[in-house]
Amino acid sequence: MTDFVLVAGAWLGSSAWDEVVPELRAAGHGAYPLTLSGLAEKRGVPAGQRTHVRDIVAEVEDRDLRDVVLVGHSYSGIPVGQAAERIGDRLRRMVLVDSNVAVHGESFASGSWSGEAAITAAIVANGGFWAVPEAAEFAGQGLTDEQIARLVADATPHPGDTLIERAELAGSLGDLPTTYLKCLLDGPEPNDAVAKLLTSERWRLVEMDTGHWPMYSQPHELAHILLAEAGR
Numbered sequence: 001m002t003d004f005v006l007v008a009g010a011w012l013g014s015s016a017w018d019e020v021v022p023e024l025r026a027a028g029h030g031a032y033p034l035t036l037s038g039l040a041e042k043r044g045v046p047a048g049q050r051t052h053v054r055d056i057v058a059e060v061e062d063r064d065l066r067d068v069v070l071v072g073h074s075y076s077g078i079p080v081g082q083a084a085e086r087i088g089d090r091l092r093r094m095v096l097v098d099s100n101v102a103v104h105g106e107s108f109a110s111g112s113w114s115g116e117a118a119i120t121a122a123i124v125a126n127g128g129f130w131a132v133p134e135a136a137e138f139a140g141q142g143l144t145d146e147q148i149a150r151l152v153a154d155a156t157p158h159p160g161d162t163l164i165e166r167a168e169l170a171g172s173l174g175d176l177p178t179t180y181l182k183c184l185l186d187g188p189e190p191n192d193a194v195a196k197l198l199t200s201e202r203w204r205l206v207e208m209d210t211g212h213w214p215m216y217s218q219p220h221e222l223a224h225i226l227l228a229e230a231g232r
Helices: 021-026 049-062 074-086 116-125 145-154 192-197 219-230
Strands: 003-007 030-034 068-073 091-097 178-183 203-208
Touching: 003 049, 003 074, 021 030, 021 219, 030 049, 049 068, 049 074, 068 074, 068 219, 074 091, 091 219, 178 192, 178 219, 203 219
Parallel strands: 003 030, 003 068, 068 091, 091 178, 178 203
Antiparallel strands: none
């Protein structure tokens, strides 16, 4: 039996995985969707990026999970990558869903296409949080109106410090068994940091013909991919 720990990206908590988790459990595996500090039902809990790394490690260690597949989506790929290092031989595989990747000494903001200054300014203007996008900003990502409505309803402002703090890695993520899942409607090519890691023999690329939030747009297809990749 594999234990999946699923971590959604910015603004989202464990409910993002509500349509994925039942299929993983029906296949006989453990599935543990995790809400990071400061989000959803944990809103108001102070959080930086290192807090989120600790959240993920604690989920694995406190439950004494083994044969773990860490699933990170979007922003959460950064703390998930650091947590993957820290859980040692408990890790079976990482699956990074259209995600950012941890780069030692870099932050989510510094690696963002919009630039660190723009994200920092947006956080300051919103009282220390990254504001939830308007529904219209989710257009073009393969989502129905109902799926967008659910996504927006699930979302809460994202703690700004998590986007500014720098990642700390002891080694190379390229040494960890990893599947990178690229969602093609969000851009057909992985970013430069991901492309470099994909040159590792321990990394593989899988593509989905959907947008950046496949747990909403194609949850059944995503569950099937997670199950297949866990078997590698």
